[in-house]
Amino acid sequence: MSNTGKAIVGLIILVLLVIGLAYLGKASQSSAPTTTETPTPVVETGPIKVGVITPLTGDAAALGEFVKNVTDLAVEEVNTNNVINGRTFELVYEDGKCNGTGGANAMQKLVNADGVKIVIASDCSGAVLAGLPIAEQAKVFVFSGTATSPDLTNKSLFFARTVASDNGQGRVLAEAAIAHGWKKVAVLQESSDYALGIYRAFEANYPATAGTITKEEYPGTTTDFRSTLTKLRAANADALFIDPQSPGTAERILKQLADLKWSVPLLANDIVSGNADLITNHKTRLEGALVAEQGTASLPKSQKLDADYLKKYGKEMIYRNYAQAQYDLVYILAEGINKNGTDAGKIATWVRTVKDWPGASGLVTIGADGDRVGGHVLKVIKNGKAELAS
Amino acid sequence: MGILPQLILNSIIAGAIYTMIALGFNLIYSTVKFFDLSYGVMMAIGGYGVYWLYKIIGLNLGLSVVLAILLAGLVGYLADYFVYRPLRRRKASTMVLLVASLGIFTALQAVIAILFSSQFQTLSAGEGKIYEVIGGAITGVQLVILASGLLIMLALAFFLNRTRFGRAIKAVGDDEEVARVVGINTDKIISFVFFLSAAIGGLAGVLVGFDTGIEPTMGLNLLLKGVIAAIVGGIGNIYGGVLGAFLLGTVENFGIWQISGEWKDAIAFALLIVFLIFRPQGLFKR
């Protein structure tokens, strides 16, 4: 090994040793996970450190960026208005990358290196699922505003969410298809956990007696849907169910649908309905489209959230359902801390007693299984807005 | 409308996009003989350039497009000046250049994401005109893409074969040492090649942006498809690249019809591998 080589190696080893020592020092200060029932309570004054896991990079970066914006907005309000008596939230963000490794890494870092007791895991379900065992072992409370996989229902006593599982959406849409007498439904589904979850619920509630489904899947990186749409069109379906994972693909699908001049009754998931720009851009095509939404745009609180978001970030609301769920989550968490202190176990138990809590997403009730109860209702897009179906 | 005419049109549209990418890529490869992966980010630069100038600053559309293309070309030129030229001086192997180009691609793509966020953006506003051709639908933008692809192909072919400068480029591609001995300023030629191909890439990005929107990560997938088209058609051959592009577009779209959309990428690469096994020199020789 040359001398420069040795020098560089030596330097790196030195740097690593320093970092290692720094971590050892930090880790010994924060409370290590114990095996007792209630973890040692954090000192009751000063800022409350809360971890946030969200996809800051990767395929779902659009969601992560957005979640961060909404969470920052909500936390700023909570801190300025002194919602938690005399204390403030201090957020620590980690990148969950919308995959298992990312989620596990992020949870490890937050729980073990930062020593947080509460984690807002608003990432894709896969990332949350991977991180959950780590949180459970350390008795950390995990709250989610975006993970909707049915796999998370009743998964852990330390987990709860302010969004309803995908089952709700799929079921409502399937029931609507049956009610409309549509005997053949074409489905365009993105190959990702969220879209697949909704499709499965749809399929489960749309039996063979009601009709047939013809499905085309596509990877999230697809930009050219023309042939897939052409193929679906040739199947002569009564309706088309658009099931994307991100606003980007939704926008492309809708545009190319128009390019191909295909007019067909539409069903869509809440990625489409929660996106103001999208609906405005494709007003004519989306007129009459059926969506299943949780939450609403018409409550005063929801409208205020839309307006505040626009004012603070200069952009329109996109993932509206998740924005509302996330916003409410922050406030519910604040209330939980007010009532239970920062004891993760107590908050986890308390959160399951939340009933008819007035939030931007409507009345929030969280069940014993940790899931948001009810929530999804059928809506129709009329004149650029999603309204309750009659 | 029958499905076949639309599929044919879709294949042509996809082929036109891949054509432009393959043209630019082929130009670099035949001149400097390495796979320049940073070409992938030139498309994003073009697309975002227009986004910034046209939608954010509010410049005239035509001016924005021209400036964005020049910007992409400039970045290509700078990449050569600061990274590739020093490496070439050192007689670095093609693998080193490949890895360096990968580094540039990764870094620049992330910079775009930082500057403009990872969100998807559209360039066009509202719905454009749709035309009916041979029983299928095609939009105005797509017709422009088709026209651009063919025009660039013709322009490049003319430029490379009929002008002195173009022939100098081909000479450098054939043998850089000999070209230098004969008195050609190879550095200047190569810089120009990087500028030109990056500009073509930028144009491709602009057009794709108008057709399907922009994202910081748009470059990689398009680049790989362009590379497949170039290799299948015969690397280094302009007409080959174009043919390869249309072949790829057809195989992809008919593949979607017969198999399924989810396997589209796998099909594209299977095509590449088949060609690499049975006809590695591609459809046309250099």
Place this chain on the structure above:
Amino acid sequence: MPYLIHLAILVGIYGILGLSLNLVVGYTGLLSVTHAAFYGLGAYATAILLTSTGLNFFVALLLGVLITSVLALLIGLVLSRFHGDYYALGSFGFNIIIYSVFLNWQSLTRGPLGIPGIRRPEIFGLNLTDNFHFLLLVLAILLLVYFLCRFIVNSSFGRALRAIREDEQALQVFGYRTTFYKLIIFVLSAALAAVAGSLFASYITFVDPSSFVLFESIFILAIIILGGLANLRGSLLGALFLILLPELLRFVGFPSDIAAQMRQVVYGLILVILMLYRPQGLVGEYKL
């Protein structure tokens, strides 16, 4: 401390990946960019076996290695017809094809939903749910892999590999069946990657296709280029550095909304700067 253990486990797993890829890229000179596919095959094989049968982890690991080796043999046969840049491109292609299989063969892999609830290994009745114990297992396997690689590299087989890297034609003139050598090392490297994959699946207890995309192969390549091609210690150093890099960047304190993107910028810049000023990497002997 627990977080350090977590990082150490990752360094160990990526160390194995780096060592195995180095055998092919550094010592034999084949620019293979499909290592993540073999990593994924090992991970998925183990995941499926551990969640649907009661097999022991080590049996699942061996079966994973077997399956991956067979596939690597087929892929290696196809790739052996290509050279240089085409080899790299062909390997890209295989990575993407295998990723598509992970994503789309949903009856087997559950596609994007991933496979949760993978068991931790059990040795002589001790369940390795404690990360520290798991780390010991990883280190043990890492050491085994390291010594295996060292043995190969220092043997006459290893010398033949290096000769292939320098001048394959000359070697063929001497009567060496170079295709045979290249194939063996490719399959062996894939088998070791599968071992890393099995460890990964069991550690995170969850696998999904997104951990095995093309970028992952590029990341592993960056590890061995940074550490130094054709240098085993270099691969370990490279893994150490690149896994710890995000932690180092934390100290720089980028605002969190761009921190992740800045990491990408830094990766890219590292590759460029390395190529410009130190193509042999930190401790390598072979310049690309």
